[in-house]
Amino acid sequence: MGIPERREREKERRRVDIIDAAEKVFFSKGIGQATMHDVAEAAELSKGTLYLYFKNKEDLYLAIILRGMAILQAGFEAAVKSTEKGIDKVAAIGRAYFDFCDNHPDYVNAMLHYESRDAAADPSGYASECNAQGKDITATCARAVQSGIEDGSIRGDVDPVRTALTLWGLSTGVVQIIATKGEMIKELHGIDPQDLTETFFDLINRALNPDGPAGRGGTR
Amino acid sequence: MGIPERREREKERRRVDIIDAAEKVFFSKGIGQATMHDVAEAAELSKGTLYLYFKNKEDLYLAIILRGMAILQAGFEAAVKSTEKGIDKVAAIGRAYFDFCDNHPDYVNAMLHYESRDAAADPSGYASECNAQGKDITATCARAVQSGIEDGSIRGDVDPVRTALTLWGLSTGVVQIIATKGEMIKELHGIDPQDLTETFFDLINRALNPDGPAGRGGTR
């Protein structure tokens, strides 16, 4: 009997439709201004129905963020495959991150917005999926660093996971400063956001280069 | 006639008292959970009075953040004075930042929380003061980089302001990943937050070292 299966599909379809509508609303009005009523209207559903599919507003928001993370992860996977040398993989990931920011600024804003909230709060619903996705992304980065260490294009005295996590933090920091202060920086110092990303790449390139100065200790 | 002056002092005093009360409430309950009613109660005032001193909840929150920024700035100033060589000044600033995080986690959380919101929104009230303070902090960092370039302890082919801004972003990124994901990282990868800060310092040290490999282009 295929009825339950069809129902399941329809339910999933509706869920997707709601996320689509929510995306439009949240992205255009901003998460703070957008109301569940707005989303319901955009989805041509009643407000109560939204709560049949999502635990609450945050859960719905996290569903959107999960989409962003999936796109990002896909970009990272592609970046890793695009080159051979580990250091280039790392660089490609970095570029992919900044490309993502250029191409999907709304997702980036959303992600930054929720990056700053306590993650562990409630690991039910989409929160746990986001955590899992984040773990995958970290793993992809760590593998890239690892491969660089193995092929000698990244200095051997760093720990791949630590480095990947740190790089992840660093990139996010740059992305964030550009997203939130980019305008101000431009006005105040006449510096283009692009300059900051280039500065970033330059610094990281140096930092990971195996031909650098004898590290003052290295990462453990 | 000293009456207006005394009134001004009393007003300022009350303002400080309100911020004190708000700090307690916001820090203990979290910004999202804390209500203006809670703050009013803690300050032993009516809710309406809060709005005589602060434009709205966010403004009050920004007043708290401004305090945090002032502490941070003071720490940076001290750090810069604590050593001679520019590269050491930069490192000292970095350490000061992480010390600040250890000693004032509540301020850090508050600052991260508002770091992610659009800064330019409304430059009235405390928002503009926060912007100004941020500018000062950036300037302090830029001076440290500059002095390092001048005394040769930092490679000469970087732009001080760009580098300072980038470093600022990087540090914040690390701080943020530790603040929001520290627990998870520890569970998941068995990595101590402290390790990430050390990895960070190691990377930056390398990146700024003048004896590094011929940069692949440098920062412009």
Added chain:
DNA sequence: TATAATTAGTGACTAGGGGTCATTAAAGAG
């Protein structure tokens, strides 16, 4: 000192949004 004017403070009230639930409509089973 009595009175007017100014300033500080109040708390009931409004507006609006998140989330719920008794009820209705639709679909499938027997």
Added chain:
DNA sequence: CTCTTTAATGACCCCTAGTCACTAATTATA
């Protein structure tokens, strides 16, 4: 055709940010 199950609804509740007509206190004036 009737009964059961599932999907959807929207009126409703509750909470909180923010307001404002009013009261109290302080200072200036007569």
